[in-house]
Amino acid sequence: MTLLNTILPEHRRGKLKTLLEEGKTVRVLEAHNGLSGIIANSAEVTGDSDGKTVVRQFDAIWESSLTDSASKGHPDIEVITFDSRLHTINEILAVTDKPMIVDGDTGGDANTFEYTVSKLERAGVSAVIIEDKVFPKRNSLEAGVQQNLQEPEVFAQKIRRGKSVQKSSEFMIIARIESLIAGKPMEDALNRATQYLQAGVDGIMIHSKSKSPDEILEFAKKYQVILKDLKLNKPLVCVPTTYNLITEDELRAAGFNIVIYANHLLRSAYQAMTETAKTLLRNQRSLEVDPLCVPVREIFKTVGFLDVKEKDQQDEQTTNTPVIIPAAGEDPVFKKILNGKPKAMLEIGGKTLLDHQIQTLSNANLADITLIAGYGKDNLHAEGISILENPDYQKGSMLNSLMVAKEKMANGFIMLYSDILMEDHILSKLTESKEDVVLVADNSTQYHQPEEGNILDYIISKNHYKPTRREIRFISENTVAQIGNKINPETATHEFIGLARFSKTGAEQFLETYNDVLKNFTGPFQESEDISKLSFTDLIQEMIDRGFAIHYMEIHKGWLEIHNTDHIALAQKSFSA
Ligand code: SPV
Ligand code: MG
Numbered sequence: 001m002t003l004l005n006t007i008l009p010e011h012r013r014g015k016l017k018t019l020l021e022e023g024k025t026v027r028v029l030e031a032h033n034g035l036s037g038i039i040a041n042s043a044e045v046t047g048d049s050d051g052k053t054v055v056r057q058f059d060a061i062w063e064s065s066l067t068d069s070a071s072k073g074h075p076d077i078e079v080i081t082f083d084s085r086l087h088t089i090n091e092i093l094a095v096t097d098k099p100m101i102v103d104g105d106t107g108g109d110a111n112t113f114e115y116t117v118s119k120l121e122r123a124g125v126s127a128v129i130i131e132d133k134v135f136p137k138r139n140s141l142e143a144g145v146q147q148n149l150q151e152p153e154v155f156a157q158k159i160r161r162g163k164s165v166q167k168s169s170e171f172m173i174i175a176r177i178e179s180l181i182a183g184k185p186m187e188d189a190l191n192r193a194t195q196y197l198q199a200g201v202d203g204i205m206i207h208s209k210s211k212s213p214d215e216i217l218e219f220a221k222k223y224q225v226i227l228k229d230l231k232l233n234k235p236l237v238c239v240p241t242t243y244n245l246i247t248e249d250e251l252r253a254a255g256f257n258i259v260i261y262a263n264h265l266l267r268s269a270y271q272a273m274t275e276t277a278k279t280l281l282r283n284q285r286s287l288e289v290d291p292l293c294v295p296v297r298e299i300f301k302t303v304g305f306l307d308v309k310e311k312d313q314q315d316e317q318t319t320n321t322p323v324i325i326p327a328a329g330e331d332p333v334f335k336k337i338l339n340g341k342p343k344a345m346l347e348i349g350g351k352t353l354l355d356h357q358i359q360t361l362s363n364a365n366l367a368d369i370t371l372i373a374g375y376g377k378d379n380l381h382a383e384g385i386s387i388l389e390n391p392d393y394q395k396g397s398m399l400n401s402l403m404v405a406k407e408k409m410a411n412g413f414i415m416l417y418s419d420i421l422m423e424d425h426i427l428s429k430l431t432e433s434k435e436d437v438v439l440v441a442d443n444s445t446q447y448h449q450p451e452e453g454n455i456l457d458y459i460i461s462k463n464h465y466k467p468t469r470r471e472i473r474f475i476s477e478n479t480v481a482q483i484g485n486k487i488n489p490e491t492a493t494h495e496f497i498g499l500a501r502f503s504k505t506g507a508e509q510f511l512e513t514y515n516d517v518l519k520n521f522t523g524p525f526q527e528s529e530d531i532s533k534l535s536f537t538d539l540i541q542e543m544i545d546r547g548f549a550i551h552y553m554e555i556h557k558g559w560l561e562i563h564n565t566d567h568i569a570l571a572q573k574s575f576s577a
């Protein structure tokens with residue numbers, strides 16, 4: 001169900017009357033369930049007329065007894081109960097905002113009809129059309145079927161009873177004359193029209209199953225005379241199913257105000273479904289039916305599933321995403337300065353590296369921070385964050401430390417290397433990303449040589465482009481083809497800065513891949529000489545190889561990694577600036 005077209009009954013009901021009062025010829029299309037209702041409500045063609053753009057749509061929806069019954073596998077003989085019809089009617093009303101005209105069949109007896117009017121009006125239906133046949137009626141289109149007409153006086157009284165119970169002035173009761181269907185003369189039809197108009201009906205539908213429009217055109221001409229005599233102005237309705245050469249313009253010129261295409265969505269769906277079923281049988285696989293089918297995603301879009309996905313993603317982003325900082329390893333470069341303390345405690349500009357990170361995270365509303373400690377854990381000091389321990393920090397890679405916080409990952413998470421500092425905008429942009437796995441990737445790597453002895457995580461972008469051609473790029477089209485520290489810097493397009501965001505789905509994919517790799521592989525794996533040394537980038541590469549989309553968010557500088565004393569000086573300089 002899509003919530004796009006929701007409308008209150010009181011806002012919909014009067015729309016049909018308004019269209020008619022505006023002098024519009026109302027174009028109506030049949031619907032038999034929610035999905036066909038959405039199509040009738042939203043189908044649109046755009047064209048050009050005298051240099052002006054013209055948009056054409058249907059104005060209203062016909063809830064047909066023929067197609068409602070047929071879609072339930074039943075004949076159109078009033079065997080589908082009114083409650084079932086009302087269920088379909090409400091299903092369509094829930095996903096549309098255009099006026100609805102309900103095919104009320106005979107309306108039952110006068111008492112039954114009163115309840116029908118009351119329920120339809122309350123639901124927001126704009127009009128009901130009842131036909132002057134005896135309950136239970138037979139569909140009008142099949143030749144050779146016995147058609148029993150109701151006495152016009154009895155039918156006129158049913159109209160009066162219906163009009164007497166409606167609460168609003170907007171709801172319309174339209175009388176459908178079946179004389180021509182039952183093989184009666186034109187006089188009978190005209191006589192009935194007069195009686196029904198005198199009973200207070202809001203419009204007349206003249207039905208015909210002739211291939212030629214002649215008889216309804218003759219009726220329309222004489223109907224104008226009746227209206228004139230009675231000093232009334234009541235709309236005239238037709239259902240051009242059999243006389244289908246005539247155009248809307250011609251019907252309008254003949255005096256018709258409402259044109260109903262009464263069964264075409266169901267009939268076309270039936271044809272397409274039958275063809276699909278047979279094509280599957282012929283081929284014993286489904287490839288050949290693909291051209292006969294819309295992509296699943298189009299259905300998702302139509303029924304609002306893509307909206308749901310987007311809202312879920314927004315919720316996920318606005319709920320506080322946990323941040324995991326693996327910081328267990330011992331740093332050989334700063335061994336002396338740190339003197340038994342972990343690297344996170346490195347002092348930069350009067351604050352620890354960790355405090356700088358906590359500050360940046362809190363600027364992006366990220367307060368759920370978990371740090372994985374190992375080396376020097378007793379000398380780790382930080383407020384307002386959780387600390388977990390990786391006792392085996394000397395054995396594995398940073399990935400092992402990250403996995404200590406597995407429990408934190410279930411609803412998505414952000415991973416941050418413990419030795420990087422960055423400008424605020426990077427994190428806020430990352431938290432807004434919609435993709436399932438997003439790595440932050442710097443493109444300035446293309447312009448400078450890596451420093452000696454510094455091992456960097458490189459990325460090769462899937463959609464190669466010239467870095468010099470600066471243009472707007474969307475994360476959704478930035479996908480990673482390759483990641484790792486053994487990639488030739490010359491071929492790399494980006495450097496992974498050590499910051500990544502995983503959605504709930506992304507986290508599931510990440511954990512599933514991790515568990516599967518550990519269970520099923522031994523020895524060298526991706527860039528690692530042994531599975532026990534599996535790194536974060538190895539696992540991401542494995543996800544890529546398994547077909548998961550790994551996106552990157554491109555940045556240009558604005559961050560620093562603290563790998564040597566020069567970096568500390570640089571950081572101090574930028575903080576004082
Ligand atoms: C319907 O669509 O159910 C109708 C029109 O009543 S017809 O089938 O032509 O009678
Ligand atoms: Mg019908």
